[in-house]
Amino acid sequence: MKxxxxxxxxxxxxxxxxxxxxxPHDCQIPDGKVGRCRVRKNEExxxxxxxxxxITSFALDPIEKKPLYHFYPGSRILSIGSFGCNLTCSFCQNWQIAHREPEATYVTPEQLVQAAQAHxxxxxxxxxxxxxSIWYEFIYETAPLIHAAGMKNVLVTNGFIKEAPLRKLLPHIDAMNIDLxxxxxxxxxxxxxxxxxxxxxxxxxxxxxCHMEITTLLVSESNDSFEEIEGLAKWIGSISREIPLHLSRYFPAYKMELPPTPMNLMKEAETIAKKYLDYVYLGNIAGVDRNTYCPQCREEIVHRDLIIKVQSLDGKKCKKCNKPISIVY
Ligand code: SF4
Known part of the structure; x- marks a missing residue:
């Protein structure tokens, strides 16, 4: 498909x-070659x-799967992807589309909006x-049309983009989950x-x-020292204690064969991060508490189980103690 x-x-x-x-790779690309992401080519x-x-992937997902826990909890979102990546994480969970070129279906921005409206x-x-971010031109043209049709735009990104393109796109983006x-x-x-x-x-x-949440995949023996987790959480907290942090458990994938991150380490990481942040969630782990609690009075604000329900929010405040709660709803 050319x-x-x-x-x-x-x-x-x-x-x-x-x-x-x-x-930030700043590729200088000779004629006939592609950049490091493999999806931008110099032709004469x-x-x-x-x-x-x-488009290589298309699914109707719970918003919590992105993960976004403080952005329209309990809603669903049409999730789409293409191919290519500008990073080369050896533990990539989506390597089949990030580092290969699978079968794709071509759509125009207008066709995608129509498909979104049909669902x-x-x-x-x-x-x-x-x-x-390396699907930039398509998203830049599609996102305003999605807004005009009364829908939201969400980016799930590694955040490895230069400032000028980021600032140009941001007015069209409602929420981001950024991998740190x-x-x-x-x-x-x-x-x-x-x-x-x-x-x-x-x-x-x-x-x-825009609304923003952060995900960190804790990889065994690689980025899971308590000092590093503390530094990361402290830095996020210096921007705002209210930024939700998702600490996700690593399992072997792609080129990485280290064992899964130990459960006791995940729990300890959660405890450390909660010193600096009001909302810390563990991911990739069955049976953990995924609810949102008021950081002041511990009232359950959002219940997340088989059914996801906003329980105790009065506008943007906790119903019980009136503390402002950062949930877009
Ligand atoms: S997006 Fe990044 S990796 Fe891709 S060609 Fe441009 S500078 Fe290189």
Whole structure:
């Protein structure tokens, strides 16, 4: 399927090279080659997006699966993904679409909006599964149409994007879940092929613009030291104690064969993070308490079990003690 769209955010250089300015990799791409993400190609001095409009995954998911626990709890969202990624995490959970090119269906932004309108009982579109920031042109054209049709746009992203494209997209985005994969540059460099600082900058910028939650996959013996977890939680708390943090348990995937992160470590990590943050949730673990409690009086605000129910919210406040609760609802 050869459908290509001229990319945004690039410059022409000498000798038919182009420089892509979408993500911090700053690829300088010779004619006929692709950048590190494999989905942006230089053809005779023009940079093209190779995954524009190409959908490899489509599902109607609970919003909690993104995970977003403080954004329309109990609702569903149409979740779509394409292919490609600008990071190379050795523990990638979606490597079949992130690092391969599976079968895709082509849709235009208008067709996607029509498909979204045809499905009932959901709040909008989540751009997820593979990395959405390198699906930039398609999302940039689709998101305003989704808004115009009265629906929401959600990004589930690694946050490895440069500031200018991020700021241009943010007015069209209602919520983000950003992966903060670890809290050392070495972890980002050695296991993810990225860098920590640009992701922190994305989190700081996004927090001022839309609803935001953060996910950290705790990988055995790699990013799960108590010092690192404490540093990560403390830093998020310095932006706001109210940012929900999802600590997700690692299981062997893709190239990573280390054993699953021990349960006692997950529990200890939760305890540490709660010193700095009001809402910490464990993920990828059956049977844990997923409810949201008022940080002041411990009233159950959202009950999450087979049925998800907002129980004790009066507008944006706890019904019992009146503490403001950061849930978009
Ligand atoms: S988006 Fe792709 S081509 Fe552009 S700088 Fe990042 S990895 Fe390179």
């Amino acid at each position: 459908i290509e769209k001229e990319a945004m955010f690039y410059r022409k250089l000498d000798r038919d090279y182009v420089k892509c300015d979408l993500c 001095g023009t940079l093209y997006s190779l995954n524009y409009g190409k 009932k009982d959901h709040i909008g579109i989540a751009y997820t599964y593979n990395e959405p 994969k670890g809290f050392t540059n070495d972890f980002y460099k050695d296991l993810c092929g990225g860098a920590l600082t640009p992701v922190k900058e994305t989190i700081e910028t996004a927090f001022k613009s």
